[in-house]
Amino acid sequence: MAHAPSAAADLVLIGGGHSHALLLRRWGQRPAPAARLTLVTPHTVAEYSGMLPGHVAGLYDRREIEIDLARLAHRAGARLILDRATGLDLRGRRVMLAGGAPLAFDLASVDIGVEAGAGDVPGLADHGLPVKPAARFLAGWQRFADTGGGALAIIGGGVAGIEIALAARRRLPNIAITVIEAAPAMLRELSPRARRLVLARARSGRIALVTGRAVARVGPEGLWLRDGGAIPARLVVAATGGQVGGWLGRSGLAMQGDRMRVDATLRSSHPAVFGVGDCAVLAGAPRPQAGVFAVRQAPVLDHNLRAALAGTGRMRAYRPQRDWLRLIAAGGDAVADKWGIALGGPWVWRWKDRIDRRFMAMLSDPPRRRKPGGISRAP
Template structure:
């Protein structure tokens, strides 16, 4: 994450990672506006470039070649990336409602979410057809279809409903790829049949006659069966019913028909057209609300109606970025006029393409090569990111909309007090925390529900108290997710000892700024934390929040345990096996993320792992008789294992090849991208026997990698290990593995024995 000394004065929130918004992120990255913060809300980390998707389906491109990594791009732009789905807008409060997190406030809002085929228009289509958009759903089905081809015997029929440019291009790309896959496996490609259907009487209705004629020839020569002039009226499992009365039996149904906007837009009060698209002015501001912009397929520029085509979304990126910048600075956005004629390059799947512009047409392999060059050059702008621009240290208060805002900016960067003067104001805290709902427990006598100078707890008879504390600065720009990870990390020590979490007291630092922005950060962060604490049955009973240069959060956690059932680090026994419940690699991955060297899906996997609680894992290990357990955190796998072998008076044997590793961690470690704590952890290598034999193993650096909210490392009797691992996997720890065994103590210092 990119730290800045500048207080936030304006929040621009971007809903969706479409072609226009990637342009906005890039332009703000190269020329940031002091005091303006961008937040991207998008369900998918990788956004596809529509121009290259048919080439991906045909097998000419890899997944990464046709997708823009939004995580890297947002990091490059200094934007917060919230991996979630917007499902509403509260315009009266200027907040975006999300599916899985608290609402996100905005000063300016932009919507670029594309569109999706209207499967609800035809009975049965929603249940039995695969819409091409959103792309992630289609891609999963497409990969499943490719897998089916490997073992499929006999005829297979595929239907594509919608004969516009997208439907025609997709049909030819799928046919080319599937026939080639069948041939490679010794199958008969002629047993594969494609049907293209549309209620219109012609294909490619928005293109000229020359283009239509060329594709009609291509479809006929490739054996694609056309069903035009009569719409599909019903879809059943493996069957299409057409208005003409014809029934078509098929194995797969793809839906590429007329698209529309999502239903949630209907409740926003924004002016929409008949297709559910947002009506916008030529400044890309909505007709209803000047603080809300829209671009790409979801927008209908009413003064300049155009076809839904990716070229317009791409071209709108620059004027959208410029107008968001102007609006953030309190200036009037400028109108723009899209081109009347545009170039469309439509491929036929076999590295052959047709160029369409107005009444002109060109086609051939050279057109494909031209298209390929244009597409790769476009993608390089967003995937080959240049060095980051340096920002000024202080905000340009002349950009503020009025004197009041300028004074807020000056106040936000004025000399900050120390001591109790550095606390976040009580009004801000009361508003931010007032919406939180921490659970209540009978053994909490005084807590947040009746706050006092300190919390008062009771300890049930026969129980002992487990007490631990953890604190660290934020490593991602999403305060809600950071709050979840921080709480999960802090609870780990309690669970590792076999205890029940009772209460937590928070300590946080928040970057200084104007009150509304500080309030939202506190609310988002503590919402994530309270969600995790509540799930664990742990009551938040109080805390302290102060100002600091960076966002940071920690908890002092109390737990309760039967003294006879403590799982400690000193309980290892020779003959036991070592079990690890989560993969390792968070340290190197987030070091790489800060350098734009990690793929977004790698970071997604790491965050999913970090947000998974160790509670049920610890309970399972306890059921299988584990007496030695710890959570793997800052000292890394080897460091925590050494902490267990020393008091236990044993040695350990690790199987490097069996250690579960997060996706991408081996790659980033091999590139020499390591956590700042790694050098301190590597000092423990002196305790490894025969380390020169294993130093070249790709997982060797990762045993020193510091973890955040890592898994549990525990020992279990050898005869119970397989059953324990199977149960851990069944209850939600799919990467659980036996990674070694405990052996009698040898003569080396802190001895750890590694094997391949």
């Protein structure tokens, strides 16, 4: 039988992903009086992934794409601990922190996102710039753009890599841009028509597309391919998918690959730990890493955490969409893809912009609470 938290339960949110940001907003609207809420995250803000390509393109300033986690926590009455989780003690129900003492919990939820891994490519960790975590990527991109750019190489021909290439083309119209994909085709996650529309935009933007050729190593002057070719680059961006931090895999939770496995209620293999966002995978219904799922998970997570805190009540099941709207940014242009139907044009960008701005406005003006929590920083 699952452990029922005490009347003064501690609920700890580990990570500042989109699901947790939305949960904090909900907590500000309707707090649970019998719980103490804590958010553990190393940063006071989180970058909204949907608007990141627009920032790279110069269409949004940095503040427009930042979710203010400190403000959300304050208005939700949550304590904010600016530190990084490094482990879970499931038996003792403690979160291990990089800079502070372990933090006790009755219930915990993990939403730490992913980081782009260097994989087995020599030199990528030292000379490449991963697209995740976003804060590091944006700092590196800004330095590159501020100094006039130069040749840009992007490893990874999925949506993330192509969006960055198209955004970079708008921001820096005269630089050489190359996208390298080891598989025979790019944008395999899109429908055939959407793939054609996006790749046509890349070609018209003079973006070189290299497929079926794997990267052998990365150095300070560019990258070398396994077949012996070389691509000079002042900046090498890694957009090859994300990996979850190793501490989660060592926590004792059931994993699927490097992601924690959760059931339909978003509960992990331990009854006191839930998981959402890119770091979690739904058993029996895996989905790719995409913000749309994190947004849909938030109300289910909110309901189920309240039910677990109360020790009574029926939990809801999260049912991910079989298909979902993909809006691929193309540097002021965009392509929409769903149900095999794809449309593109500036009007799609305006549609995407309205959706993204509405989402950010909702998070930037949450309702107030009378008793805000405090902020603790790691020493």
